[in-house]
Amino acid sequence: MPEATKPSQIQGLSLEAIAQEFGTPLYVYDGNKITSQIQALQTAFAGVNLKIKYATKALSNISVLKLVKSAGAGVDAVSIEEVRLGLLAGFQPNEIMYTPNCVSFEEVQEAVNLGVMINLDNLPILAQFGQEYGNQIPVCIRINPHIMAGGNAKISVGHIHSKFGISIHQLDDILKVVSDYGMLITGLHVHTGSDILDAEVFLKGGNVLFEAAMKFPDLKFLDFGGGFKVGYKPGDVTTDVFQVGSKVTEAFQEFCKSYGRNLELWLEPGKFLVSESGYLIVKTNVVKQTPQLTFVGVDSGLNHLIRPMLYDAYHEVYNLSNIEGNPKSYNVVGYICETDTLAADRMLSEVNSGDLIVFKNAGAYGFSMASNYNSRLRPAEVLVFKNQAKLIRKREDFDDLVRNQVVLDI
Numbered sequence: 001m002p003e004a005t006k007p008s009q010i011q012g013l014s015l016e017a018i019a020q021e022f023g024t025p026l027y028v029y030d031g032n033k034i035t036s037q038i039q040a041l042q043t044a045f046a047g048v049n050l051k052i053k054y055a056t057k058a059l060s061n062i063s064v065l066k067l068v069k070s071a072g073a074g075v076d077a078v079s080i081e082e083v084r085l086g087l088l089a090g091f092q093p094n095e096i097m098y099t100p101n102c103v104s105f106e107e108v109q110e111a112v113n114l115g116v117m118i119n120l121d122n123l124p125i126l127a128q129f130g131q132e133y134g135n136q137i138p139v140c141i142r143i144n145p146h147i148m149a150g151g152n153a154k155i156s157v158g159h160i161h162s163k164f165g166i167s168i169h170q171l172d173d174i175l176k177v178v179s180d181y182g183m184l185i186t187g188l189h190v191h192t193g194s195d196i197l198d199a200e201v202f203l204k205g206g207n208v209l210f211e212a213a214m215k216f217p218d219l220k221f222l223d224f225g226g227g228f229k230v231g232y233k234p235g236d237v238t239t240d241v242f243q244v245g246s247k248v249t250e251a252f253q254e255f256c257k258s259y260g261r262n263l264e265l266w267l268e269p270g271k272f273l274v275s276e277s278g279y280l281i282v283k284t285n286v287v288k289q290t291p292q293l294t295f296v297g298v299d300s301g302l303n304h305l306i307r308p309m310l311y312d313a314y315h316e317v318y319n320l321s322n323i324e325g326n327p328k329s330y331n332v333v334g335y336i337c338e339t340d341t342l343a344a345d346r347m348l349s350e351v352n353s354g355d356l357i358v359f360k361n362a363g364a365y366g367f368s369m370a371s372n373y374n375s376r377l378r379p380a381e382v383l384v385f386k387n388q389a390k391l392i393r394k395r396e397d398f399d400d401l402v403r404n405q406v407v408l409d410i
């Protein structure tokens, strides 16, 4: 359960000074938080042969990937481009899991050529894969266990109407394809969605995997996906990874006994590793009073942090320039010509124009979902690493915006 804290420093460095040095809007990540989250998982699952595959899509900066690698994790990539980012960051191909959805067979072949682990989630491509490669290339199969998990329907991907995975009800079809082409299935995978609270959901997904696994004699690993919930507001219930770790470890060890061999247990956390490391620092352009509300208009918006508008996500927010001031009620909104409420009806220390406003838990699905909507430029990114604030992505400029436009002579 997170407390409502208003950090003014990361690793002893002032956030205000960082904002001054690199400008706003700015994404800042605390590298120590990322490595300590990896260590927490390693500790929680110490009883199994654990492999962590960080879900790149949460925050795909190459320096962050390198940090993740230095802490002993691999990566999960959902596109060929994320595979390439992983390779650029120095991961060995066998440390990269490629879990695409509805991509072309050509893209899958590209991933095969790069030597990464392939995870397939539909029958037609599985059959095509078998036809092309037979038993030459090991492959993992993504199973949809049909478990309703996750905070809401938008982020739950394991349910019956979900487009992800091959339905567990189609297991016989899977087995037929595998045997028709003599395929080498070395992994089974489930990922049921984001914001999974408790061990029970993991165990439910696990039980589906355990049962199916008995039909696949060549397995090396079972992949339980990601989805550990982190706290976004004070009082939020969060996943207790130590409880999940101990329960899943016990069930997994039991499974390995009946399987007859020790397999690796893979996890693909995204949010859990990077969400709490991240801060989005923005500047107040205007404080605007209406008869009803007081708006804090900032130099950012849904183009930089889309989660509040897309998922109704709650991000804690505070006034960095006036930490101890008198609390007043505000709506923090962006500068986009669209309703882009970043934080509604919040108590902030009195805000004046020029004040720096900080959004917490902005590490996951923050920058990676940022866009150029309204022809706005994307922010810079800074990683605080070994007590130093390092620029890891330059702020975009106008040239970046027009770079790929082909201007006709009209």
Ligand SMILES: *Cc1c(COP(=O)(O)O)cnc(C)c1O
Binding pocket: 055, 057, 058, 076, 078, 099, 191, 193, 194, 195, 225, 226, 227, 228, 268, 269, 270, 271, 272, 364
């Ligand atoms: C998005 C995703 C994850 C990570 O989900 P989080 O909620 O960020 O932990 C893991 N595996 C796959 C296949 C994903 O698509």
